Amino acid sequence: MSVNLHSFTQYAPGSSRKILDNINLTVEDGAFIALVGPSGAGKTSLLRAIGGLSPVYEGQLLIDDLPIGHSDLPKRKTGFVFQNYALFRHMSVARNISFGLDVLPRKQRPDRAAITARVQDLLELIQLPHLADARPDQLSGGQRQRVALARALATEPKLLLLDEPFGALDPIVRRTIRRWLRELHDKLGLTTILVTHDHEEALDIADRLVVMQDGRIVQDADATTLNTSPQTPFVMQFLGETLEFAGKIQDGQFIPEDTDALPFPVSEKNGKTTVFIRPCDVQFISGKGAAHILSRSRNPNGLYHYAVQTTQRALDITTPMPTEISEGEQFGLDISHGKIFANLP
Numbered sequence: 001m002s003v004n005l006h007s008f009t010q011y012a013p014g015s016s017r018k019i020l021d022n023i024n025l026t027v028e029d030g031a032f033i034a035l036v037g038p039s040g041a042g043k044t045s046l047l048r049a050i051g052g053l054s055p056v057y058e059g060q061l062l063i064d065d066l067p068i069g070h071s072d073l074p075k076r077k078t079g080f081v082f083q084n085y086a087l088f089r090h091m092s093v094a095r096n097i098s099f100g101l102d103v104l105p106r107k108q109r110p111d112r113a114a115i116t117a118r119v120q121d122l123l124e125l126i127q128l129p130h131l132a133d134a135r136p137d138q139l140s141g142g143q144r145q146r147v148a149l150a151r152a153l154a155t156e157p158k159l160l161l162l163d164e165p166f167g168a169l170d171p172i173v174r175r176t177i178r179r180w181l182r183e184l185h186d187k188l189g190l191t192t193i194l195v196t197h198d199h200e201e202a203l204d205i206a207d208r209l210v211v212m213q214d215g216r217i218v219q220d221a222d223a224t225t226l227n228t229s230p231q232t233p234f235v236m237q238f239l240g241e242t243l244e245f246a247g248k249i250q251d252g253q254f255i256p257e258d259t260d261a262l263p264f265p266v267s268e269k270n271g272k273t274t275v276f277i278r279p280c281d282v283q284f285i286s287g288k289g290a291a292h293i294l295s296r297s298r299n300p301n302g303l304y305h306y307a308v309q310t311t312q313r314a315l316d317i318t319t320p321m322p323t324e325i326s327e328g329e330q331f332g333l334d335i336s337h338g339k340i341f342a343n344l345p
Contacts, residue, residue, distance in 0.1 A: 001064055001077060001158035001191045003027040003050055008059035010049060019045045021215040023059070032185050032192045034202035037212035037238065043195040044163055046212070050193065051080050051161045063159070079152030083164040085144050087136040093147050094119050094132040100155045122150040125184070142173040149181070153188070160185070162194045166201065178205045199239050211235050233341055236276050243282065243315065245275040245335055256335070260289035260310035264336035277338030279317040284325045289332030293325060308333075 008023040020042050027033055035043040048054045049061065052068070061068060087096050095102075101115045110118065123129040126146040136144055145165060152160060165181075166174045182205050185192045196202050202209050203223045211219045211226070211234075219231045230236035247256040254266045254275060262285060284291075294307040294314070304322050308315045310333070325331050 002029045002062075003159065003191065003193070004060075004062040004065070005050075006060040006062075008049070008057060008061060010045065010054060010057045018215050020049065020057075023217060025210065025217060025220065027191060027193060029064075029191055030189055031208065032182070032190075032194070032206050033208045033210055034194045034196055034206035035210050035212060036196060036199050036202045038197060040214075041212040042215040043197075043212055045215075047161050047163055047193060047195050050159075051078055053080075077156070077158045079155065079157035079160045081148050081152045081160070081162045081165050083167045085136075085148040087144060087148060087151075089136050092133050092135060093128065093139070094123070096136065096147055097122055097150045097154055099151060104155070118154060122153060125153075126150045140173075141169045142177055145169065145177055146180075149184070158191060160190045160192045162192065164195055164197070166196070166198075174201070175204075181205065203239075211238060230339070233274075233276055236339065241279055241318070242276050243279055243317075243335075243338075245277070245338065246272070247275065248272045249340075254340070258310055258312045258333075260291040260312070261333045261335050262288055264334070266340060268340055268342065273340055275335055275338035275340055277335050279315075280319045281335075281337040282317055282319075283334035283337075284323050284331045285334050286325060286329060286331045290330050291333060292328065292330055293323075 003025070004027075005023050005025045008020060008025075009018060010020040011017060012019050023046060035046060037043055045054065049057060088099065091099070097119045098115050101110060101118065119132070120129070123132055126149065128143060128146060131139065131143065136147070139147065148165070166177060169177060178201060184190075194202070194206060199209070208220060208222050209226055210217055213234055219226060219235045221229075226235060226239055230239065233242075236242055245256045245258055245261050247254055247261075249255075249266055249268050249270050251270070252265055252267070253263045254273070255263045256275070289310070291308055291310040294309050296307075297305045299305055299318075303318050303320055306317045306319070306323065308317055
């Protein structure tokens with residue numbers, strides 16, 4: 001099932017403030033995309049609009065190339081999983097899973113035997129057949145998440161919408177569940193849209209990341225493109241630790257304000273600007289400046305951390321490779337692998 005939004009705009013109730021501003025998005029049939037960005041970026045608002053939970057908007061929303069209005073919600077074949085799971089505490093796991101089938105109109109509802117068989121299949125799929133009679137309060141967080149997913153899948157949706165589904169889980173369970181979810185997506189041939197504020201989670205599971213800021217899409221690309229060619233400083237900063245070096249471009253050279261950062265050739269026009277660079281891309285050049293290492297350590301992931309003092313400021317730099325710079329040795333910072341954004345003064 002494909003999703004297309006064209007010039008899609010939505011306002012806060014009773015206000016002229018835009019929650020979603022001129023959204024253009026294409027989600028191909030079978031794709032797995034993640035909507036990422038900070039709180040208030042519009043991720044959940046966009047997901048709810050696609051799911052038919054926010055029907056008033058400007059622009060166009062197409063499901064499988066057909067305009068879909070709020071009255072056509074049952075035709076969307078959509079499963080929705082919320083952050084808090086929204087399981088019914090008074091119902092068993094099996095009843096929670098069958099709920100979407102139980103409430104279908106009589107003409108669309110399978111008979112009881114078919115519903116029972118469907119629930120059993122889903123219990124096997126989520127690897128919890130032994131917990132059919134348990135109540136949600138008897139389950140772990142990871143188990144409740146699987147039940148919520150099974151309930152969303154009970155009506156055999158083609159489009160699965162997930163709103164921060166891993167937020168309440170501990171890191172180890174999160175990794176297990178998201179791997180399982182990706183396998184499930186591939187196995188069932190779903191189109192999946194995930195909302196998360198965790199860019200590492202999105203990079204691990206999704207085909208594409210749609211980065212949002214202030215109700216707009218600022219970049220829509222795969223992980224490699226986002227890392228190598230971020231279109232704005234916000235995208236680069238959101239996706240990982242970033243150092244900034246203010247300075248000016250003069251006669252084909254970027255000249256940093258920090259005198260321990262080394263000038264390097266650029267093609268941009270003269271004027272003030274800023275270089276953005278990942279700490280791991282900063283190189284230490286012995287004898288080319290007055291920077292020095294205050295302390296060094298190695299973290300549990302095997303990365304090397306250096307507390308560096310330049311003439312103007314202190315920097316934290318983490319790299320995958322150790323430096324040969326010795327204690328007390330002075331050096332300059334090669335920042336030539338950084339990025340200058342043309343639209344940034």
